Amino acid sequence: MTETLSEARDKAGRLRADIRQFYARVMPEDLKRKSRLHQVLDKDDYVRWMRLLNDQGWAIGHWPKEHGGQGWSLLERFTFEDELARLGCPWVIPFGVKYVGPVIYAFGSEEQKRRFLPRIATTEDFWAQGYSEPGAGSDLAALRTEAIREGDHYVVNGQKVWTTYAQWADWLFCLVKTARGEQAQKSISFLLIDMKSPGVTVKPIPTMDGYVHVNEVWLENVRVPAENLVGAEGEGWTYAKYLLKNERTAGALLGMACHALARLKALAREQPQISPERTAARIGELELRLLALEVASYQAVESMMRGTDHGGEASLIKLRGTELYQDIAEAAIDLLGPAGIAWDAAALHAASAPPLGPEDAGGIVKDHFYNRAATIFGGASEIQRNIVAKGVLGL
Amino acid sequence: MNMDLETAGMLRDSASRYAADNYSFLQRHAVLADPAGVSETAWRDYAELGWLALRLPEAHGGLDADPLAVGALMEVVGTRLLMEPILASALIGTGLLRSQGSAAQQDALLPQLADGTLKLAFADAEPAGGTACQVRGGRISGHKIAVLHGDIADRLIVSAADADHGGGKRLFLVDARSVEIETRRYRLVDGRGAANLHFAGVPAERLDPDDGTPAAAAIADVLDHATVACCAEALGVVRALVTTTCEYLKIRKQFGRAIGTNQALQHRAVDMFLLQEEIAALTRAAQDALSLPAAERGRIVSGAKAYVCTAARHVANEAVQMHGGLGITEELDVSHYFRRLMVNAALFGSRDEHFSRFLAATSHAQPEEMHA
Numbered sequence: 001m002t003e004t005l006s007e008a009r010d011k012a013g014r015l016r017a018d019i020r021q022f023y024a025r026v027m028p029e030d031l032k033r034k035s036r037l038h039q040v041l042d043k044d045d046y047v048r049w050m051r052l053l054n055d056q057g058w059a060i061g062h063w064p065k066e067h068g069g070q071g072w073s074l075l076e077r078f079t080f081e082d083e084l085a086r087l088g089c090p091w092v093i094p095f096g097v098k099y100v101g102p103v104i105y106a107f108g109s110e111e112q113k114r115r116f117l118p119r120i121a122t123t124e125d126f127w128a129q130g131y132s133e134p135g136a137g138s139d140l141a142a143l144r145t146e147a148i149r150e151g152d153h154y155v156v157n158g159q160k161v162w163t164t165y166a167q168w169a170d171w172l173f174c175l176v177k178t179a180r181g182e183q184a185q186k187s188i189s190f191l192l193i194d195m196k197s198p199g200v201t202v203k204p205i206p207t208m209d210g211y212v213h214v215n216e217v218w219l220e221n222v223r224v225p226a227e228n229l230v231g232a233e234g235e236g237w238t239y240a241k242y243l244l245k246n247e248r249t250a251g252a253l254l255g256m257a258c259h260a261l262a263r264l265k266a267l268a269r270e271q272p273q274i275s276p277e278r279t280a281a282r283i284g285e286l287e288l289r290l291l292a293l294e295v296a297s298y299q300a301v302e303s304m305m306r307g308t309d310h311g312g313e314a315s316l317i318k319l320r321g322t323e324l325y326q327d328i329a330e331a332a333i334d335l336l337g338p339a340g341i342a343w344d345a346a347a348l349h350a351a352s353a354p355p356l357g358p359e360d361a362g363g364i365v366k367d368h369f370y371n372r373a374a375t376i377f378g379g380a381s382e383i384q385r386n387i388v389a390k391g392v393l394g395l
Numbered sequence: 396m397n398m399d400l401e402t403a404g405m406l407r408d409s410a411s412r413y414a415a416d417n418y419s420f421l422q423r424h425a426v427l428a429d430p431a432g433v434s435e436t437a438w439r440d441y442a443e444l445g446w447l448a449l450r451l452p453e454a455h456g457g458l459d460a461d462p463l464a465v466g467a468l469m470e471v472v473g474t475r476l477l478m479e480p481i482l483a484s485a486l487i488g489t490g491l492l493r494s495q496g497s498a499a500q501q502d503a504l505l506p507q508l509a510d511g512t513l514k515l516a517f518a519d520a521e522p523a524g525g526t527a528c529q530v531r532g533g534r535i536s537g538h539k540i541a542v543l544h545g546d547i548a549d550r551l552i553v554s555a556a557d558a559d560h561g562g563g564k565r566l567f568l569v570d571a572r573s574v575e576i577e578t579r580r581y582r583l584v585d586g587r588g589a590a591n592l593h594f595a596g597v598p599a600e601r602l603d604p605d606d607g608t609p610a611a612a613a614i615a616d617v618l619d620h621a622t623v624a625c626c627a628e629a630l631g632v633v634r635a636l637v638t639t640t641c642e643y644l645k646i647r648k649q650f651g652r653a654i655g656t657n658q659a660l661q662h663r664a665v666d667m668f669l670l671q672e673e674i675a676a677l678t679r680a681a682q683d684a685l686s687l688p689a690a691e692r693g694r695i696v697s698g699a700k701a702y703v704c705t706a707a708r709h710v711a712n713e714a715v716q717m718h719g720g721l722g723i724t725e726e727l728d729v730s731h732y733f734r735r736l737m738v739n740a741a742l743f744g745s746r747d748e749h750f751s752r753f754l755a756a757t758s759h760a761q762p763e764e765m766h767a
Binding site: 132135137138139142161162205206207208209214272273274275278279326330333334337338340341342343344347355356365369370372373375376377380381382385 | 520522523540541579581582583584585589591648649650651657659660708712715716719720722723724725726730731733734737738741745746747748750751
């Protein structure tokens, strides 16, 4: 690392200030409003949002300069996600810019870099992640989707599940088995699949928040040109682990918890409380946990930059961040009272007033539902604890 | 006592059998999808099975069932997630009518409640900043919110200031179909219906109890019963969640073995079971406490509601977590149980309200008195 930590801190501080300016001056009012009401954004909203970020140079700010990025430090990456979420901005869709992009520039062919990277940066291609399968969730290596080489094509058969926004996706980056019977970690390959290919079927999985975020993706005799293999056959597991390392810096969790807590405090002021002291104490406990998460997160990021990390930091941030976020959401439901159990999905979608409570009540309820998944996806809490037990404590 | 247990046992068996045959999770999906959100067929069946006459006096052909028997039915309501207004109409509406209706009013309406031709909903809560309900010249004006099953009720029992007789709080019967009511119908998170109501001078018939029981006392009494019924319903939900989660832990395989072989998950499943047992015990204690004078029952009834809501929420969170992604889908019953518990927790007083009542009652009691 050529850059000193204090330089990185200065740059991260400037980035945070720039993001606040951006939110105040550039962020369109309709996106602000949708975010404030916790409405579900549609594809057009997300594409517009990702392009706004790209216009600032932020969508791929974490990419190396040679690939059009700004070569952000880990601290800048973390700060970027944290600050956007603190302001209550929409989700920065990670599948292209954060997940597959880095795998392509690190392991892809020159042709793949030329073909895919510019369109990832501008979200001209919308990407989805084909990892989990019905029998391979936490145990991802147990995946069974097969890609059999036939001439200059792979023929892919299998089923992926929990594929976020597959219904919008142009491309799927997919873990597939390219060899039978061998050790899982040596038989998995990383394949890029055009979602328009014959044999690709997307089936929505409605979730309890009344929307479709996740899908099943069925692959039946899908012919994929061999040139869409990233890197070497059988090395997919290595690339997936590399991708996971990029997934680790989840600054958004901290920012989301921070944003939700600010809303909770406002709710406590707006809503009459049975016992203001107990409400204050409950919020105070959450505030204390947020403080612990915040200092632990930023110190963890700096440890990673110095190379003094123990390897469990990302799990700590994921575990504590998701648990805190869920508990804040639960407290908000409690504070809303009757408004916390009313459900008018149509009103939420149309941004009209919910049946009861403040104008964002419906969105708070929706978020509470979807947040239950935060401790499940992206490495379930149980897996995170296994990682720390094995990798850090040596148990 | 034996008689009560027998009634409760019979009810539990017949309700379980009926629901298993007629109200499976798949059959319930059709009810959820229906705009009314209730099954009229099931409702007629409930009438035939005598469930809607459970709280009716024997003189009206009812069972005059005690809280234990009511709880037996409510457990099944929870386990099968029944959508119809058993709680709102057969328990609360019926209870209020029995306590506050004159003999003539009871004679006229109780038979309709028993045969299912009348569905009642109780409109009590008012919005902050709305117009308080008031009856003047026999007509009611004002706002009510969050009326459970107010979307499909035939008649409403509405609490209001009786300006025609000194302004005290009384209960009134209002035709829910009146065109002078502006109604916003909506669903609760568990799919049951509710409504916000704006009355603009709607004819209202005052309930006139022959024994002069004050309306406030009658409401408090009926809502205590409803609160305990809610605990029993939560118990039914929790039993279903514990059962289904343990089943899943046995069949779901990752890393080459059932996930239930992991000791960490076994211990969490045990904690869910322990909570289930505590919920059952507290529900039973609260059912018994309902026979105590109003001033003495609060500690146990509200203590039970406060504990049960928190415990049940923990069970639901764990059930979702251990089912992984499946836990948050529409397709699986787990998320529906999760949502039913959310509604139950907010009905008839938040945890904070019940905890406050518990605290107030407990701080007066000496430790040795606390073995009720």
